[in-house]
Amino acid sequence: MQKTIRYAIADDHKLFRKGIIAALEDMPALKLVLEAENGRDLLNNLNKAKPDIILLDLKMPEMDGIETTIEIRKLDTDVKIIVITMLDDEKYVIHLMEIGANGYLLKNAEPEEIKEAILTAYENGYYFNDFVNKALLRKLVHKTQLKPVFNNNIELTSRELEVLKLICQEQTANEISKLIFLSPRTVEGIRTKLLEKIGVKNTAGLVMYAVKNRIVE
Structure with a gap:
């Protein structure tokens, strides 16, 4: 029997949030257990929802994605965090991966890539697309601010x-x-x-x- 993957999503843009949820509805293995408008709302309900995967926006009111990732890692080291954001600056990729994110997607990603990211992160512990790979390798080559x-x-x-x-x-x-x-x-x-x-x-x-x-x- 295929295991159900429990997922949560935190994004202050309701239209985008609902769009992601709708795009994932054709995957019977996925179950939405928590929908939040910001990081604080997500954290307040995390223990009760117990998601396996969190889809997390970066720019949110009250508590942004970076603060939220740090706090999640204090509470739960096993839940997988996939950042989905408009921010395509490589410094965010590096920082998020260093503090415990398991994947980084841009909001223009195709629904199929989001599904692939969820499954890969759940099974393998992480999801690296070309954007993340290039950011990590470039940082290594230039050796700037990477400690x-x-x-x-x-x-x-x-x-x-x-x-x-x-x-x-x-x-x-x-x-x-x-x-x-x-x-x-x-x-x-x-x-x-x-x-x-x-x-x-x-x-x-x-x-x-x-x-x-x-x-x-």
Whole structure:
């Protein structure tokens, strides 16, 4: 039986909010559990709604998307946050990924990409489109204002390197498990160990570490 993905949406523009909800209605696996006009409204109802995915606008009254992301991560480290915004400035992408967002979409994204982002973030923990990938890589190249807290003298095992490379290829835990003949739980355990060893909080940090250290190109 396919698991139901519970999602919440926070956006102060009612027309856009309703449009997204309508666009997602043809996905039976999705269930809307919370609709909010701003970050504070979202946070006040988060524990009761218990969403798996949050679609979050950045510019909102009372509490914006950046403040909301920070507060969500204090409360729940498992819920996936996909930012949907008009702001196409790369500095927002970098900052949001660093503080715990799992994806970043522009509001002109096609409904199919929003659906793909939800499913990918739910299954894989993150969703990187070309816009996000380019922003992350450009930041690494220019090395401006990027201060990842990487641990020094890291020694990764051959298996950890193998999993890290596959994570950078956007493979899910289930897909990785089939490729290297391990259980999904074991793969998740290796991913957790990588986060601890490298000293990052999420998959974006793993990818940045791998690129910076030329583990992947």
